[in-house]
Amino acid sequence: EAGVAQSPRYKIIEKRQSVAFWCNPISGHATLYWYQQILGQGPKLLIQFQNNGVVDDSQLPKDRFSAERLKGVDSTLKIQPAKLEDSAVYLCASSIEAIQETQYFGPGTRLLVL
Amino acid sequence: SQQGEEDPQALSIQEGENATMNCSYKTSINNLQWYRQNSGRGLVHLILIRSNEREKHSGRLRVTLDTSKKSSSLLITASRAADTASYFCAGRGSARQLTFGSGTQLTVLP
Numbered sequence: 001e002a003g004v005a006q007s008p009r010y011k012i013i014e015k016r017q018s019v020a021f022w023c024n025p026i027s028g029h030a031t032l033y034w035y036q037q038i039l040g041q042g043p044k045l046l047i048q049f050q051n052n053g054v055v056d057d058s059q060l061p062k063d064r065f066s067a068e069r070l071k072g073v074d075s076t077l078k079i080q081p082a083k084l085e086d087s088a089v090y091l092c093a094s095s096i097e098a099i100q101e102t103q104y105f106g107p108g109t110r111l112l113v114l
Numbered sequence: 115s116q117q118g119e120e121d122p123q124a125l126s127i128q129e130g131e132n133a134t135m136n137c138s139y140k141t142s143i144n145n146l147q148w149y150r151q152n153s154g155r156g157l158v159h160l161i162l163i164r165s166n167e168r169e170k171h172s173g174r175l176r177v178t179l180d181t182s183k184k185s186s187s188l189l190i191t192a193s194r195a196a197d198t199a200s201y202f203c204a205g206r207g208s209a210r211q212l213t214f215g216s217g218t219q220l221t222v223l224p
Binding site: 004040041042043044045048056091093101102103104105106107108110 | 145147149154155156157158159162202204206211212213214215216217
């Protein structure tokens with residue numbers, strides 16, 4: 001089966017610019033997650049969707065980050081405006097249901113903010 | 115906040131040796147999972163151990179869990195160069211979200 005797809009793989013922007021990341025989960029997976037992974041740290045959950053509804057966005061910096069999952073399939077994560085500290089890898093993951101134990105991760109988007 | 119803290123932060127061994135990584139966590143969990151991350155790639159699920167289990171095996175992997183000490187260990191036996199990666203533990207608590215530790219970087223030398 002095809003895995004979780006993400007694009008772009010790399011992005012370099014200047015601070016205060018905007019950026020968007022795209023994720024296509026595994027077909028049939030109802031739950032989608034966005035994580036932020038800063039260099040040298042483990043992934044931190046930003047937002048979790050169940051179909052097209054938000055389950056948990058408690059760690060999403062809502063003044064600059066937004067995410068949507070229209071039609072309950074693909075998802076986009078946007079940062080506007082970006083700060084230097086947003087430099088990280090943004091990982092998308094999916095699972096069949098929220099209670100499923102295993103999450104399947106995409107390759108990530110590496111963001112560098114200058 | 116990080117749920118788990120791995121120890122050591124970095125480990126270098128020779129091919130064929132065993133590698134042991136430890137994880138300590140802070141709050142109660144329903145299960146603890148281990149993931150591997152190769153450089154520049156996403157995470158891959160390795161093994162899950164539930165809170166009522168003490169030990170679990172999968173191929174060359176052995177995981178133990180001690181809920182009284184809030185700790186877990188991952189043992190990789192007969193390591194290979196391809197095992198070189200970062201290894202993360204992740205706890206799943208009542209909030210049902212996974213909270214990851216900071217990882218152990220394993221290097222297996224040929």
